[in-house]
Amino acid sequence: MNAQTDAQVTADSDIPAIMQEIGVSARTAARVLAMASTDAKNNALKSAAAAIRAGVTDILSANKTDIEAADERGISNAMRDRLLLNEDRIESMAVGLETIAELGDPIGDIIADWTPPNGLRITRVRVPLGVIGIIYESRPNVTADAGALCLKSGNAVILRGGSESFHSSRAIFDCLQHGLKLAGLPAAAIQIVPTTDRAAVGELLRMHEHVDIIVPRGGRGLIARVQNESRVPVIAHLDGLCHVYVHAGADFDMARDITVNAKMRRTGICGAAETLLVDRAVAKSHLPAIIDALVELKCEIRGDEAVTASDSRVKPATPEDWDTEYLDSILSVRIVDGIDEAIEHIENHGSNHTDTIVTGDAAAAAKFLNEVDSAIVLHNASTQYADGGEFGMGAEIGISTDKFHARGPVGVEQLTSYKYVVHGSGQVRP
Amino acid sequence: MNAQTDAQVTADSDIPAIMQEIGVSARTAARVLAMASTDAKNNALKSAAAAIRAGVTDILSANKTDIEAADERGISNAMRDRLLLNEDRIESMAVGLETIAELGDPIGDIIADWTPPNGLRITRVRVPLGVIGIIYESRPNVTADAGALCLKSGNAVILRGGSESFHSSRAIFDCLQHGLKLAGLPAAAIQIVPTTDRAAVGELLRMHEHVDIIVPRGGRGLIARVQNESRVPVIAHLDGLCHVYVHAGADFDMARDITVNAKMRRTGICGAAETLLVDRAVAKSHLPAIIDALVELKCEIRGDEAVTASDSRVKPATPEDWDTEYLDSILSVRIVDGIDEAIEHIENHGSNHTDTIVTGDAAAAAKFLNEVDSAIVLHNASTQYADGGEFGMGAEIGISTDKFHARGPVGVEQLTSYKYVVHGSGQVRP
Secondary structure, eight states: OOGGGGSOOOTTSOHHHHHHHHHHHHHHHHHHHHHOOHHHHHHHHHHHHHHHHHTHHHHHHHHHHHHHHHHHHTOOHHHHHHHOOOHHHHHHHHHHHHHHHHSOOOTTOEEEEEOOTTOOEEEEEEEEOSEEEEEEOSOTHHHHHHHHHHHHTTOEEEEEOOGGGHHHHHHHHHHHHHHHHHTTOOGGGEEEOSOOOTHHHHHHHHOTTTOSEEEEESOHHHHHHHHHHOSSOBOOOOOOOEEEEEOTTOOHHHHHHHHHHHHHSOTTSTTSEEEEEEEGGGHHHHHHHHHHHHHHTTOEEEEOHHHHHHOTTOEEOOGGGGGOOOOSSEEEEEEESSHHHHHHHHHHHOOSSEEEEEOSOHHHHHHHHHHOOSSEEEEEEOGGGOSTTTTTOOOOSOEEOOSSSOOEEOOTGGGEEEEEEEEEEEEOOO | OOGGGGSOOOTTSOHHHHHHHHHHHHHHHHHHHHHOOHHHHHHHHHHHHHHHHHTHHHHHHHHHHHHHHHHHHTOOHHHHHHHOOOHHHHHHHHHHHHHHHHSOOOTTOEEEEEOOTTOOEEEEEEEEOSEEEEEEOSOTHHHHHHHHHHHHTTOEEEEEOOGGGHHHHHHHHHHHHHHHHHTTOOGGGEEEOSOOOTHHHHHHHHOTTTOSEEEEESOHHHHHHHHHHOSSOBOOOOOOOEEEEEOTTOOHHHHHHHHHHHHHSOTTSTTSEEEEEEEHHHHHHHHHHHHHHHHHTTOEEEEOHHHHHHOTTOEEOOGGGGGOOOOSSEEEEEEESSHHHHHHHHHHHOOSSEEEEEOSOHHHHHHHHHHOOSSEEEEEEOGGGOSTTTTTSOOOSOEEOOSSSOOEEOOTGGGEEEEEEEEEEEEOOO
């Protein structure tokens, strides 16, 4: 067990010195990890999974400590649910580690290979990014998921979980450490910040000489702080303000089923729809059945004037509604005069995450897919497919709404960079 | 001609408001450019090339104004040479624009295409980054090169050249504007900051809502300022502290020819070698001929103790020498005890740019190529091949030493992102 895990560092400790030490040892570990064999990385992941299964009692006990403290502070039900672990959720974590072990190893892959007229053989080879800092909030399972994704992609990782999940994350972290030890990999390959002091986050965001990339996972407040303060490049994962657009050419059943699924399958995930746009031409024919189905599932509907006037169950939407991610059983609904108005609405109010068009009209679909500037644009499918697993990319650390580096699901491959390896036969440049 | 070009805005103007206006109009132009046809973009580039040829007199006259002002301030010969335009250099710019017009258009390319078990057809499609800010120093030709690369990759660009090249850059900018106009593309696709006030750079670095990426081109001071201040992601192009490592298994002639070329072909470019590492086993056999050839070309040699002791023409190196990019006819030389010491030296003193090993030993080459953490690693070839053109990638905006997003030569393709376009048939997620 790592000495770090013995006690929480108190707030008056020397946070900058602690963080520097973590950064320096992460950099050293990253050099070893970049050369580590696929077997060693996979063995560490499988042993960590076994340690999680063997450690269920310890993990539950640590989680109980966190839950009791949270209950004393009176946290929301939603946050309590995110924090709570049980045997099923712990088993899911173990399975998650094994799934990542089974994914292909991207490191060393030759992405491209060509020979220009100078006769040099140029190859573009996949390499790790180096050191990744993950800053997250209440879900303790991020400790296992993020630790495993970074390890598999050959990166050292510095984890900084939320204070409310401190003990749970530490118990899971101990299992990851066990896996590293059995596989002969450096303990500093996966580190966890041993304090809940917020100053530690500030240090992490400034350590650009030791940290290559920061991935924040959490609410808007966390993301905004990270984007404002970070001196290290960031892959941001904003919750999504996703749209369903029912075009004039939409099939009746498909429009209803996709809207209901996009909104209600799970309301708290980033791919959940928050706003429905309906072409005026099909508002009378298609919208009532959609509202019926949603109301039956106890979804609140907030509509523009036309929608509110047409249905007494609809509350009037305020201007703020179009910019609100409810992450709850609420949907805002607006009637639009055709595809240009729909695209303009998404441009003005969307979050560049995931948006879908329902239509049988191929030209309209092509226009929407081309012009909507989101990480994921779909035609005739639910926005809830915004998920690395559904994309066949395996586990992911979130959905990036950035355009820089990784966009969309961020899996093992997105946590890598590349280098050019050039084979010559004595070439000197004329 | 753009109203912007009429006069240099004075320092007491409202810089934040000017920059905001530039940012907003760049964002609007970016939406148009993202949808622009390949033909429109290429026509703009070819018309701009024609305008440059037709405008030689105007460009030379503007350049004369800059040169005279520079001479009054007494700038260095190197900077004067970077600033100076002549008919040949202007013709090269025009040819450069035409070359970029002939490159393939990456926008809309389907990079990947697959169908997971849910039956969705998932495609990864190349899209522009959006708005790119280019901050550069004295070379006026960057105006043409960077403007053209951004245009070809479907990005709007905000150019901010050095104050010393202000008039030259504006004259070239007018030619680019002419091309945009003839092609029916928005004038704001390529904008130039109409002031030399340094506060404008600060504004540009903070406009993360309007600018997607910043590319600084210049010396360490500029890069450091940008990396420290920018709230926008940066692709940094550091000058390279490149190494030649002559391994024990190196061919005699190849070791000499590659070292001489890597150092002396052009000393002022980022791919020029600054340090030579020689295995002790071949120091006596290989090094004297290398030093002979370099001294003949008037290259100063600064060696470690062993090198200095063996040759009276060698000056002693100070510790700073190993961390110095001379960009001049100076080479530091160190004897190492084998490949591990060579790799460690590069790790401690290199800039992760370009490094080469000269050896006939395949295992040593593989180890070096694998372990040296630089954007470009070569075997038996000169470091001066670090160049997008030599890589067959066409024109480039520089060599990125970052790992995030683009690494190595940054050409048209590296100035893009991607989106996921998903084709369904009514899928809702279980």
